[in-house]
Amino acid sequence: MKIWKTFGRSRGLRITCFVLTGALLVASIVGLGYSVAPTGEVPMAKYEHRGHFDYTVYLKPSILYGDVILTDEEEEEEVPMVFFRDIMTEARFAFSYSFDCSQSLSSITNNVVVSIIAENPDVWQKEMTQLEETHEGTEFSVDFPLNLNHLDSIVNDIENEIGIVGRERQFIIIAVVTTTAETALGEIIEDTFSYELPAMLTAKKLELTGDLEASQEGYREGTRYEARGRFDYEVSLEPNELYETTVLRSEALPVPEPPAPAQTLGPGLVYFPDIIDNIKASFSYRLLCDRPISEQSQEVDVSATIENPGKWSKSLVLMPKTSRNGSFTMPFSIDIQYFTRVIDAIGQETGVSGNSYSITLKASVHTVAQTDVGAINETFTQTLGATLEENTLTFDEELSGSQFGTIGGAATPGASEEGRSMVLWIICLVVALLALGYFGWSQSRLGLATISAGEAEASRGGKKYRQMMVDVEELPEVKSTETVISLGSLDDLARIADDLVKPILHHIKEGRHSYCVIDSGVRYLYIIET
Structure with a gap:
């Protein structure tokens, strides 16, 4: 007891x-x-994740690594940009386009629209479509005639209609190329390249006032690309003493020659960013196990983190998450020029610069594999470090990595x-x-x-008359004109509430249960002390 x-x-x-x-x-x-x-004894399986980075540095033509012979620079021949209409017989233009991508492409489609815009600046403008075509591949070329008499006629008609005549007739030859490409990794690239060539037409001459060539760069999720466009012309002339020729041509695009062997460097050297054209890298993965693997799947992604040590860091996607089954080798590009532009942009934005930057490449592989003793469900991560200084780039020497594990093997x-x-x-x-x-x-x-008697009574009353009770935070104050009648039991109060069709107000404070019914200046009250 x-x-x-x-x-x-x-x-x-x-x-x-x-x-x-x-x-x-x-x-x-x-x-x-x-x-x-x-x-x-339960059988045990030993397994190993193996990863390996590899890269090849492709160089621009250079004296350091190539067979470049220094020669005196030849004076470039000036390209005619003014043509005299009295000796012109025909004018034809061509537009050439090329699309260069740091990743391999599985497909590419280009839709090109070439238009001529006639205008009197700030007064009127008229656009005339010359051609609209679709081409496959990374390069194409289209040509079209430039009929000066037809353009004169259109401008004359417009000026006669509106009653405003300009001294010079201005034109814009514009080419718009919409490119849709898919990389070997399934990434979609959509880009629009637009280039304009201004021209001025008078009664005696045609003058081209812009550059014939332009380029436009872009970047999307670790993939760098560049679009290039160029206008070329061929103007036929009558026999003349001025040019001593009957055809004027712009400097044509270079004729493709058999590509010279690319200058490349393997791993483990010091590289100079100013002469690096591209770095083609890859990551290989393999899962080894001493027990049979019935099935396996992987998800892999590669990223790069640029860091100004102790100050800032920026992560970039080099290869988005991709699914693979079994051993694989995934190619990706390291665009060191883009990294440099990111560093310069962040330096200008923050006002913080440095002489040395750390670059960390990280490959993450999530593997799910089934063996006869259980499942392997792990993420293997491997990194490759690099240091980018003012004029040099170096990578860590260790390119391979591994991670060991076991499943099963418990004894009873x-x-x-x-x-x-x-x-x-x-x-x-x-x-x-x-x-x-x-x-x-x-x-x-x-x-x-x-449990006390008061608590028991309050509990019984709450259950018995729960349909009639209303729990309140505070009871209404007793008015000076109000009569208070104390009752001897909760049952008596309930009968009065039922006769008056009034609710029973219930208030609890410091273990004191107060019940009351208020009707026309009379307060019927019953209190239980617990």
Whole structure:
């Protein structure tokens, strides 16, 4: 009885007893589970993730690594940009386009529209489409005639209609190319290249006033690309003394020659960014296991982090997440010129520059593979560091990485040890259940013993008249003209509320239950002290 009284007085003792009993019950169940597990040895599988970076540095033509012979620079011949209409017989123009991408392309489509815009600046403008075609491939060329008499006629008609005549007739030859390309990795590139060639036409001459060639660069999720466009012309002339020729041509685009062997450098050297054209890299992965692998799948992505140590860092995607099955080699490009532009832009934006920057390439491979002893579900990460200084680029020497792991291989106890441990855990389980039952019974007895008569009455009344009661935060204040009538029971108050069709207001404060019904200056009140 003394123990039960101590148990009832000390809340901390009750909590401690329940915690210890619960811990003994859990330990008994776990130990019993281990003791009845099958005996013997579970096979173990050892596996290894292997990764390897590789890269080749492609160079621009250079004296350092190439066979460049220095010669005196030849004076470039000036391209005629003014043509005299009195000796012109025909004029034809061509537009050539090329698209260069740092990633291999699986498909590319180009839609080209060439138009001529006649205008009187700030007064009127008229656009005339010359051609619209679609071409496949990274290069194409289109040509079209330039009929000066037809243009004169259109301008004359417009000027006669509006009554405004200009001294000079200005034209814009414009080419717009919309390119849609898909890389070997499935990335879609959409780009629009637009180039304008202004021209001026008078009664005696045609003058081209802009550059014949232009380019436009772009960057998308680790892929760099460049679009180039060029206008060329061929003007036929009558026999003349001025040019001593009957055909004037612009400098044509270079005729493709058999490509010279590219200058390349392998890993492990010091590289000079000013003569780097591109760095073609790859990441290879393989999963090795001493048990048969029935199926496996991987998700791989490659990123680069540029860091000004201790100041800032910027992450770029070199290869978006791609799915593969089994061993693979994934190519990607390292555009060091783009990295340099990012560094310069951040330096201008933050006002913080440095002489040395860290570049970390990271390949992440999430592998899910099934073996006869269980599943392998892990992420393997390999990094390759590089240092970009003012005029040099160096990579870390270690290009390979690995990560080991095991699955299975758990052993269980022998038969004699199993028997002894099972008996011990059964005894502990019985003791825990008996103790838990006793403490639960004691807690319930304690709860019944500690509830007061007032609390019991309030609880019964709340259940019996719950449809008539309204719990309030505060009871209305007693008015000076109000009569308060105290009642002897909650049942009496409930009968009055029922006769008056009024609710019973219920308020609890500091263990005091107040019930009242208010009707026309009379307050019927019943109070329970707990």
